[in-house]
Amino acid sequence: MSKIIIIGAGIAGISVAYGLHTKLGKSHSITMVNPVDYFQFTPSNVWVGVGWRKKSDTTLPLEKYLSKFNIRFIPQALQKIDAENNSIYLLDNTKLDYDYLIITTGPKLAFDEIPGAGPLGGFTQSICTVDHAETANTAYQKLLENPGPVVIGAMPGSSCFGPIYEYSLVMSTDLRNKKIRNKIPMTLITSEPYIGHMGLGGVNDSKSLLESELRKNDIKWITNAKTTKVEVDKIFVSELDSNGNTIKEHVVPFKFSMMLPAFKGVDAVSAVDGLCNPRGFVLIDDHQRSKKYPNIYAAGVCVAITPPEQTIVPTGVPKTGYMIETMVSAIIENIAADMDGKPATAIATCGALCLADMGNTGIAFVAIPQIPPRNINWAKGGKWVHWAKVLYEKYFLFKVKHGWSEPVFEKYFLRILGLKRLE
Secondary structure, three states: OEEEEEEEEOHHHHHHHHHHHHHOOOOOOOEEEOOOOEEEHHHHHHOOOOOOHHHHHEEEHHHHHHHHOOOEEEEOOEEEEEEEHEEEEOOOEEEEEEEEEEEEEOOEEOOHOOOOOOOOOOOOOOOOOHHHHHHHHHHHHHHOOOOOEEEEEEEOOOOOOHHHHHHHHHHHHHHHOOOOOHHHHEEEOOOOOOOOOOOOOOOOOOOHHHHHHHHOOOOOEEEOOEEEEEEEEEEEEEOOOOOEEEEEEEEEEEEEEEEEEEEOOOOOHHOOOOOOOOOEEEEEEOOOEEEOOOEEEHHHHHEEEOOOOOOOOOOOOOOOHHHHHHHEEEEHHHHHHHHHOOOOOOOOOEEEEEEEOOOOEEEEEEOOOOOOOOEEEEEEEOOOHHHHHHHHHHHHHHHHHHOOOOOHHHHHHHHOOOOOOOO
């Protein structure tokens, strides 16, 4: 019997746990380790951040559902990985041995790289976790009582841009519904070289589509923005040209600001010799395996992916739900093959399916593969995108409750759009 440990219980972790259970049955031990005792559907945080959802709407207790499928759950943070001896140590010094280790930790949020950034000890909000999103909503409710300027954006090195567009446009919709949009000027500040770049070099007409939505909502923007520091009521930004020269220094006032930070690998993972790149992201081969430790696999935000192009202000590559699902599928197949003494052959498609909600409308992006040149490069907008994201939220929470392992939504959603799913 093989011992399999999964570190992290987000979209990647929960999907790989159920997938391995389905593929391997009860003949092998599966253990999941996570710092908190609940699953959180991160894409819903844009709604939590304006009070459209509560934490209880988008989270589920892990022990309750994992135990139904004989998956052991330990609600503890990771302290150390001893990759040479196939073991990990938890925060209380508990040692767990493994035959296969799967890293799905998500990122470390590098607020510390920008003075004054972050919800803990800083002056900006975040929607990276559901707790952050709830804190952001508390600050947003105060803004409603005492309106003033709003700044939303992404710091240098960020690799998650969809949420800044979603949060800006969802907030604008909410403010219009409350009939106080006219009292709250909004500015979007992003490290992207242009609106709609999204860390992907753009997807189809993403530039014009997103610029149009920002204009319709009276949201100003600053691109090639190098945020340098944040103070209690203002953010300092250097706007750069295509040669990296500063063309304007901005001091943007705010009463509410949500700025996504750069991502790094979590400390316990990045500390393993030869496992990660300098930013702490796991270096993998074509089969999702560590390049140094062949019994360690990784999926999701923690994986190192080279950006499609070097941008003036650093930007990373996003890892969307569909891309993560294909990583997970490859891991499951390759672990099963290794157990049977066969070579790894499964390779993740690494395509992007992004449903960007804008409150009462939205834009869907499909990029397969995620990095250009692509076989599919598609984007469309409409009210249907908002409802598609609502459906995806309900689907994934249902999936967690019932142990589904097949990425049914992604598979059939692409078919509905008339796009062939490429494996």
